[in-house]
Amino acid sequence: MQIVxxxxxxxxxxxxxxxxxxxxxxxxxxxxRAGASGxxxxxxxxxxxxxxxxxAALVGELxxxxxxxxxxxxxxxxxxxxxxxxxxxxxxxxxxxxxxxDAISIAAIALGGRVVERRRVNSPPGIDSDGAVELTxxxxxxxxxxxxxxxxxxxxxxAVPGQVRADDGLVRLAPHLGWVDQPFTAxxxxxxxxxxxxxxxxxxxxxxxxxxxxxRDIQDVVYLNGGASGIGGxxxxxxxxxxxxxxxxxxxxxxxxxxxxxxxHCGAIGCFETEVTRSTLLDLTGLTDARADxxxxxxxxxxxxxxxxxxxxQIGYLAIALRNAxxxxxxxxxxxxxxxxxxxxxxxxxxxxxxxxxxxxxxxEAVELTRAELGADILTVxxxxxxxxxxxxxxxxxx
Numbered sequence: 001m002q003i004v005x006x007x008x009x010x011x012x013x014x015x016x017x018x019x020x021x022x023x024x025x026x027x028x029x030x031x032x033r034a035g036a037s038g039x040x041x042x043x044x045x046x047x048x049x050x051x052x053x054x055x056a057a058l059v060g061e062l063x064x065x066x067x068x069x070x071x072x073x074x075x076x077x078x079x080x081x082x083x084x085x086x087x088x089x090x091x092x093x094x095x096x097x098x099x100x101x102d103a104i105s106i107a108a109i110a111l112g113g114r115v116v117e118r119r120r121v122n123s124p125p126g127i128d129s130d131g132a133v134e135l136t137x138x139x140x141x142x143x144x145x146x147x148x149x150x151x152x153x154x155x156x157x158x159a160v161p162g163q164v165r166a167d168d169g170l171v172r173l174a175p176h177l178g179w180v181d182q183p184f185t186a187x188x189x190x191x192x193x194x195x196x197x198x199x200x201x202x203x204x205x206x207x208x209x210x211x212x213x214x215x216r217d218i219q220d221v222v223y224l225n226g227g228a229s230g231i232g233g234x235x236x237x238x239x240x241x242x243x244x245x246x247x248x249x250x251x252x253x254x255x256x257x258x259x260x261x262x263x264x265h266c267g268a269i270g271c272f273e274t275e276v277t278r279s280t281l282l283d284l285t286g287l288t289d290a291r292a293d294x295x296x297x298x299x300x301x302x303x304x305x306x307x308x309x310x311x312x313x314q315i316g317y318l319a320i321a322l323r324n325a326x327x328x329x330x331x332x333x334x335x336x337x338x339x340x341x342x343x344x345x346x347x348x349x350x351x352x353x354x355x356x357x358x359x360x361x362x363x364x365e366a367v368e369l370t371r372a373e374l375g376a377d378i379l380t381v382x383x384x385x386x387x388x389x390x391x392x393x394x395x396x397x398x399x
Contacts, residue, residue: 020058023050024395027058031068031088032392033211035112038087040073059086066152067092067111067395088112093151094387095140095194096380098159098201099123099132099184101176101228102289106139108148109384113212115377117147129171129182137191157387158185158198159205159379161229166247169198175265176229197386201225202232203241203250204382205337205372210236211385213373214335222331223372224252224321226340231273235329257320275317278339284310291376296342311346318343319354326359326367337372344371 030047031039039047045055062068070084088111098105102125108117121139123132144153162174169185189196206223209215215223221236233252235242242249253273254266261270282290284307285298299311322334336344344351348369356364374381391398 021394021396023048023054023058024061025392027055028062028067028088028395029392031062031086032111032113032388034087035212036087036114038071038085040083040085042083044086062395065395065398067391067398089152090114090116091151092154092391093148094154094384095143095148095156096159096383096387097136097140097156097188098161098379098383099136099174099177100161104132104136104139105380106136106143107380108143108151108153109380111388113381113384115380117143118380119143126178129177129179129184130187132177133184133187133191136188140192140194153194154391155195155197155387156188156192157204157383157385158188158196159201159383159386160184160198161201161227161232163248163251164198164200166199166243169196171198172248174229195387195390197389199247199383199386200232200234200250201227201229201379201382203234203243203247204386205232205378206234206236206250206335206382207241207385208374208378208382209335209337209372212381213378214370215333218333220330220332221335222252222325222329222333223335223337224325224340225337225372225378226273226276226278226343227338228278231276231340233325235331237329252321252325255321255324257317257324272317272321276314276321276340276343280310281307281314281339281343292338292342293375295339296345299342299346311343312350315343315347315351316354319351319358322351322355322369323358323364326355326363330363331367333368333370335370335372337374337378341371344369 041055045052067089068086069089070086073082073085090110092111093108096107104121104123106119107115109115123135160171160174161176163172165172171179171182171184173180185196185198202225205225206221209223215221219239223234225232231253233250235250254271256270257272258270258275262274263269264271264274287298372378
């Protein structure tokens with residue numbers, strides 16, 4: 001059980017009102033992270049280091065705001081005085097958007113991290129940002145009318161396969177979409193009437209895994225995801241997201257892995273994402289499109305020498321990229337998602353061996369390579385976390 005360290009109101013000059021808001025924020029985050037199981041009031045008392053009457057008052061306020069709900073504990077937990085279970089209100093949802101080269105994925109995710117609706121809208125080849133806004137807005141309106149009319153919608157989170165400016169959500173570069181300096185976020189907000197926030201998809205992926213997946217309670221995490229739009233990275237350092245000055249940190253897909261390689265769309269030679277590609281694996285296995293688990297099965301079952309050779313080649317370059325990340329960032333855990341997870345599943349011992357051989361001993365001896373846990377839901381969960389940011393910062397703002 002992790003204890004939440006609350007701010008010192010005297011040291012920080014906080015008044016009672018400011019401290020109350022911070023306590024509400026911390027409590028809502030704890031309940032959200034607990035998912036469907038929730039926390040008992042007694043657990044919240046221990047986690048937050050507050051007395052029972054204060055916890056009761058905070059829970060009561062969040063109930064009044066319709067952000068949490070209480071239920072009786074299960075019968076087998078009734079030892080001594082029963083403590084009610086506090087869970088996140090499931091009618092409170094965020095809408096999430098993930099534009100890709102061939103489709104736009106739209107979903108709704110409730111407080112507590114449960115995905116409640118999913119839709120995938122095929123998009124025409126080469127659709128521009130304005131066309132994607134219209135397609136997305138129409139799909140969101142239909143989803144709300146058909147499935148979410150009784151829900152409380154907090155806002156929209158967008159997972160962009162590219163660089164997104166942190167202060168205003170401007171898409172500076174999404175190369176596989178062909179977008180440069182596009183105000184997708186602002187235009188989508190105008191078309192839907194909802195607040196919209198956007199960030200790089202892989203940075204949201206590591207946020208999701210750190211909240212609900214394989215990076216939970218890990219302070220230093222590197223996440224690498226491989227998809228149709230290339231390879232992205234997200235980094236948690238000391239429990240905080242590594243964003244950089246303007247939000248562009250984590251572009252691990254553009255680290256050098258082959259000085260004799262081909263030119264990348266970014267202009268450099270031998271980038272990680274030019275040597276380790278989903279499209280090549282799909283072509284060799286005869287798949288036109290596939291989820292990561294389908295690609296994994298095809299790679300596992302193949303006896304084609306060309307497939308085996310390509311898997312070995314890509315694992316070799318993946319190991320170089322991981323060496324770069326491990327030596328630079330010294331993570332406790334490295335998470336692999338998308339088709340990189342499929343690659344690792346085919347030959348885990350080989351990748352572990354190469355990474356151990358190539359990394360600096362002190363940096364590499366304690367790092368753990370593992371697969372991301374959230375699967376196809378990872379970007380939905382991450383974009384939902386982004387959309388919920390304002391709510392978590394000040395739950396009472398919705399009063």
